[in-house]
Amino acid sequence: MPQISIIIPTYQEAINAPNLLKRIAEAREVHGLKWEVLFMDDDSQDGLGEAVNRTNFEWARVIVRKTNRGLAPAVIDGFHHASGNILVVMDADLSHPPEQIKALVDHLEHGAEMAIGSRYVPGGSTDPHWGWFRKLNSLIATWMARPLVKAKDPMSGFFALHQQTLERAHQLSPLGYKIGLELMVKCSIKSIAEVPIVFVDRAAGESKLTFRQQWLYLRHLLRLYKYRLLKR
Numbered sequence: 001m002p003q004i005s006i007i008i009p010t011y012q013e014a015i016n017a018p019n020l021l022k023r024i025a026e027a028r029e030v031h032g033l034k035w036e037v038l039f040m041d042d043d044s045q046d047g048l049g050e051a052v053n054r055t056n057f058e059w060a061r062v063i064v065r066k067t068n069r070g071l072a073p074a075v076i077d078g079f080h081h082a083s084g085n086i087l088v089v090m091d092a093d094l095s096h097p098p099e100q101i102k103a104l105v106d107h108l109e110h111g112a113e114m115a116i117g118s119r120y121v122p123g124g125s126t127d128p129h130w131g132w133f134r135k136l137n138s139l140i141a142t143w144m145a146r147p148l149v150k151a152k153d154p155m156s157g158f159f160a161l162h163q164q165t166l167e168r169a170h171q172l173s174p175l176g177y178k179i180g181l182e183l184m185v186k187c188s189i190k191s192i193a194e195v196p197i198v199f200v201d202r203a204a205g206e207s208k209l210t211f212r213q214q215w216l217y218l219r220h221l222l223r224l225y226k227y228r229l230l231k232r
Contacts, residue, residue, distance in 0.1 A: 004105060010074075016094055020094055024101075031101075037057070043065060089157065096117055114159060115160045116180065124199075148184070
């Protein structure tokens, strides 16, 4: 049975954590998997630790980070704390379905180097309340990343990979929040399985997607294109 570490970067997500853990616990019970959950929190001071402790799930813990804050650094820090041989990354805002973790893991067990929750394969979709601007923004950002990787949804923040695949990573230096794309490029991942998901908008709390994050994404893309060119 694979040992799984679920890494969840957080900032001001105490309101969502209990509901997310409940769904993770239900999926854990249904599939009989063994995993730990690591909330990598950027010193939110919003009661996340107390909220997680009240769930009484001994396999879930909060690690408070006080330096080098940001989603991508939090995930990388989580990799270092993880004890599992399979690493799963997902958001805390209930936009990613924990019920699909088993499907991601199954693809890894059957030979995929990375498995991602995809909005853009048959069966996948985005929240029906997305406006045309958000849809256009997502499609353009996805199109810009496509030459770098063979995936229909390279922007996905819900993914899984083996610890040994992560060890191939070369000079991880992500900007912004697209750590999955960074790993696809820097780990030279060729085999990517895409599991359809319905990406829903957060139920509570404030979105972390800002114009600054979009600017960081453009800078991140430029870095990755330069890396790919220099590696050839």
